[in-house]
Amino acid sequence: MTDKIVIENLSLTYSDGVESLRNISMGVRENAVTVLFGPAGGGKSTLLRCLNRLNDLTEVRTSAGRILIDGENILDPKTDVIALRRKVGMVFARPVVLPMSIRQNLTYGLELAGEKRKSRLDEAVERSLKLAAIWDEIKDRLDDPAIALSGGQQQRVCLARVLALQPEIILLDEPTSGLDPISTGKVESALQELKKEYTVILVPHSVQQAARTADYAAFFLQGELVEYDEGKSIFTTPREKRTEDYVTGRFG
Amino acid sequence: MEKTLNWREYVVTRLVRASGYSAIVFVALIFFFLLREGLPTLGEVPFSTLFSLRWYPIENYFGILPLITGSIIVTLGATLVAVPFGIGTAVYISEIAPRWMREILKPMVELLGGLPSVVLGFLGILIVSPFLRTFLDLPTGLTAFTGSLLLGGIAVPTVVSIAEDALDSVPRSYREGAWALGATRWQTIWRVTLPAAKSGVLTAVMLGVGRAIGETMTVMMVTGNAPVLAITPASMFSPVRTMTATIAAEMGEVANGSVHYHTLFFIGMVLFIISLVVNVAASSVVFRSKQRAERVLS
Secondary structure: OOEEEEEEEEEEEEOOOOEEEEEEEEEEEOOOEEEEEOOOOOOHHHHHHHHOOHHHHOOEEEEEEEEEEOOEEOOOOOOOHHHHHHHEEEEOOOOOOOOOEHHHHHHHHHHHOOOOOHHHHHHHHHHHHHHOOOHHHHHHHOOOEHHHOOHHHHHHHHHHHHHHOOOOEEEEEOOOOOOOHHHHHHHHHHHHHHOOOOEEEEEOOOHHHHHHHOOEEEEEEOOEEEEEEEHHHHHHOOOOHHHHHHHOOOOO | OHHHHHHHHHHHHHHHHHHHHHHHHHHHHHHHHHHHHHOHHHHHOOHHHHOOOOEEHHHOEEOOHHHHHHHHHHHHHHHHHHHHHHHHHHHHHHHHOOHHHHHHHHHHHHHHHOOOHHHHHHHHHHHHHHHHHHHHOOOOOOOHHHHHHHHHHHHHHHHHHHHHHHHHOOOHHHHHHHHHOOOOHHHHHHHHHHHHOHHHHHHHHHHHHHHHHHOOHHHHHHOEOOOOOOOOHHHHHOOEOOHHHHHHHHHHHOOOOOHHHHHHHHHHHHHHHHHHHHHHHHHHHHHHHHHHHHHHHO
């Protein structure tokens, strides 16, 4: 097992003066689910948004450090951001289906990447919807507007949309925060399948979800990486007092 | 204490309600007077004359077709100017401009919207029309095209401020969703943000058109005011006369109650109906898309 992503001394301050990440260093394993958890404002989302450079579009005052993906520093200004975002897909907390049909939602990214062949597109639609465990539910109405689906279905369409691009890394920012337990379960089990092929980084919406899904887990507090370990040990025998207090529900 | 409060509450509620209703009353009254003064035309002027091609009221030629086509051609031209410019500006302000630029641009656009149209007409006569005459080698610079350019300028602020509001209300998450898929800024704007703001942008266009149809002062000053039927592309570069300009120019010197007087009101009626249609169309577009959104959310 190698580290797919290596984060070295990453710090970031937003332009309103909020220090969001403080000297973070960690490695992310390939073909595993790595969970970033902790109370709100800990810097988890900020870190995710650094990994696909979505923070470029927010006002950031200072940032320092390096993020290496496959040995390449993606924070380098010369990085092709568009290609990076195809390689590092992202699913958001609230499902953001684009105002188009389900099929178009899925093919949009591929079309942007220049894929025109209908057979390839159809193939990608089916493959990615199956991976996201939603194919059977919606295969007969792919041309309906995506906004007409339920929240849980929309979120899985969003996941499928990311998968259609065949990324290498998938970032999920509280993907189940608005979903019912059944949909949540479907998404979580989809993740266990996905990790066989992809590197998955998840910001869970609860400690319980973190414990259920994590192969590796990192605990963030106020922009600081407090503890990073295998999921099994961090949720049962944490080394840090602060981690233990949070995991057992003493604060947060 | 309790009692005075109740009493005040009562008065204020009534006042607010009355001012709300007054809008309806005013529209109804306007329509009523337009009908009362305009409808007699239909009895006084034969249909064949009313829809003929000559507007020469002194010799009893009351053909309003040239005026209608004049208004339409100038408005169309103005729309062609105002829509791309207006939407372009709105997109720039809401999607691309850095914050400090936005803070300069927004008040500027609003200032432009508050500019008296006489001033624009003045600039039109002094600068735009002589320039067009020499540049395009026309016999006169006072043409439908000149009017369209200036009217477009007048409609732009309306389009910009409403379209910009609509774009602004598109959730940030939509844009991030598209970016995260590897869309460029332009692809995001064109395929995601604009379609999501479609109903607001359409409203902006419709209201811009409404503003252009109703505008009087500028067109009267720069379109040359020749009541000629304007239906060929060449009419764009010859003088035309609009309905609004006709009413403004002739109402002052017409004998009260004469056929001419009634015809001017009839023109006003036609204008009123056109702008009513534009507004109803605009709001029905918005209404329909809102209903769809509500259906989906429920």
